[in-house]
Amino acid sequence: MRMSELSRETEVPVPTVKYYIREGLLPSGSPTGPNQAEYGQDHVRRLRLIRVLREVGGLGIAQVRKVLEAIDAEELSLHEVLGRAHHALAPSEEPSEPSPELARVKEKVDRFIEDLGWRVSADAPARWTLAEALLALERMWGVEGAETFLPYARVADRVAASELASRPPNGSRAGMVEWMVVGTVVYEAVLTALRRLAQEHHSARRFA
Amino acid sequence: MRMSELSRETEVPVPTVKYYIREGLLPSGSPTGPNQAEYGQDHVRRLRLIRVLREVGGLGIAQVRKVLEAIDAEELSLHEVLGRAHHALAPSEEPSEPSPELARVKEKVDRFIEDLGWRVSADAPARWTLAEALLALERMWGVEGAETFLPYARVADRVAASELASRPPNGSRAGMVEWMVVGTVVYEAVLTALRRLAQEHHSARRFA
DNA sequence: CACTAGAGATAGTGCTACTATCCAGTCCGA
DNA sequence: TCGGACTGGATAGTAGCACTATCTCTAGTG
Known part of the structure; x- marks a missing residue:
């Protein structure tokens, strides 16, 4: 060709x-x-x-490259590949000098994750994403504490559990890696889109 | 000031x-x-x-402007404001000339939404997002049909239902509108981040 | 053997989200 | 009251990103 x-x-x-x-x-x-x-x-x-x-997935070229490099790294375990992909996908890396405010809510987030019993690496970028979201909620509506996240955490846990249990049509290692990484990205978009549709549905029932 | x-x-x-x-x-x-x-x-x-x-939320300036305009439009109902915000947030509008392939899967998506019993507008941008995701899944793994989305739809439904039932600290119309729109954006980021953490957690238990 | 097509290198484009500079006017402490 | 810092507004410049166009040389093709 x-x-x-x-x-x-x-x-x-x-x-x-x-x-x-x-x-x-x-x-x-x-x-x-x-x-x-x-x-x-x-x-x-x-x-x-x-x-x-x-x-x-809406990724930039640099992010795509990192994801592909993770996929191609034969020596990594599936768990490590997924971790690298998550790092590449993250919008926010750890800030070089986080504001004291942000550091404060980050601790709340860490404690929340601890309480869930989730074993995730200490430098997972999603922790900072959550901290930023919580800070915004505090500042604009005085939302206190990461407990607001609890219903979402339960849902996320269920979704992730069933995802990790699923297998790709092609069971080779390469196929498995692709499936996991692309599944993360594609089903994320799916979940987001479905949430919006569900919001519209319930909003119509309630307000229209 | x-x-x-x-x-x-x-x-x-x-x-x-x-x-x-x-x-x-x-x-x-x-x-x-x-x-x-x-x-x-x-x-x-x-x-x-x-x-x-x-x-x-990662929105561009033009998207932010549309969202703010929706928030400021006093004459709109809450349902209409949310709809406009969803349109502004969408990454993909309806393509001017969708490929036949895309149009085909879009029909599957429409039927799937119909079967769920969700009443959402026919031009909701999320429909196209789902179609693109489904097309990608078909092409790369031969996934057939929108039924893959079912577990996600159930989760999205539950999340959206509890969200729409929640009330902002400040109950005025302006406060309510801000809460709904920003809640859409912020909790979307939250849900995404938590899903990644949950994936890492389950991946560790399974592969590490 | 003219002519389309291909590969690779280099340079240019359009867009976005800022950022810098300039200017006339204002404030404020010595 | 005067000089230097600061203000709001206008205009121009910048950096990064994801392509896109052009150029040069070579290969295959009717």
Whole structure:
């Protein structure tokens, strides 16, 4: 398969494919001459994966690269791959110098997670996301304490438990890794979209 | 309060405040002279709201403006405000010319929503989000049909029902509207973050 | 053997969210 | 009352991102 066919198959413009290769998201084809190369089904799949992460997951190129690197790291356990993917997906890394206010609510969040009995790494970026959300809620509505999160935590726990129990159609390690990572991203979008639809449904029943 | 004080209070740089005023996100202060103006608590609150939508919700300036316009539209019912906010939040509007493939899965999604008994508007952007997600799942793993979404739909339904039943600390219409819209955005981030933590927890138990 | 197509390198584009500079006017302490 | 810091408003500049266009040289094709 030549590049133009790869492009047609995946509906990605040729210059964009070249760009992805330059950026290291996509391996170059196997050369068949000084200026010809051959692409295969692996390229199609990888390209589709990139587009899903970009368009459904809304990730930036740098994030996509990190996710792909995690997927490709054969020496990592599934748990480690998922952890790396989570780091890559996070909107907020640990701030270099968090404000005292933020540090304060972060402690509340940490204690909350502790109380749930969840064993998660101390540097999980989601902790900071929660802290920022809680700080905003405190400042604007005087919401006190992370207990507001409890119903969401229960729901998240149930969802995650059933997700981790599910298996991909293709049971190889590579297939499993892809399934886990893309599942995180795609079903996140699904859950968000469904929550909005459900909100509209209940809002109609209540206010309209 | 002068602009520099507003800036200090909210930790938003002065040029950025000016920018928000230019862009119509923030009303200008009441002038006390040819080049002096006075800002009040309303400005502080609105500015914080803008930052929450930007930083926790990850919205762009144009999206923030639409959300604020919905909040300010006194003549709309709560249900209408929420609908407008959802439109503003959506990553994907209806494509001008959807591919036949996408249109096909969109029909599956519509039927799925119908079967749930949810009454949501036919042009809800979340329908397209779901269609794109389903198309990606089909193409990469041969997932067939929107029934994959069922567990998520049940969870979303429960979450939304309890959310719509909750009341803000401040019960005025303006307070209620802010609460609903910001709640949509902030608790979405919360739910996402908690799902990731829960995934890590279960992944550790299973794979590590 | 003209001509389309391909690969790779380099440079340019359009958009977004700020950020910097400038200016005339104002405030305020010595 | 005067000088320096500060103000609001206008205009221009910047950095980052995700492509997109162009150029050059080479390969295959009717």
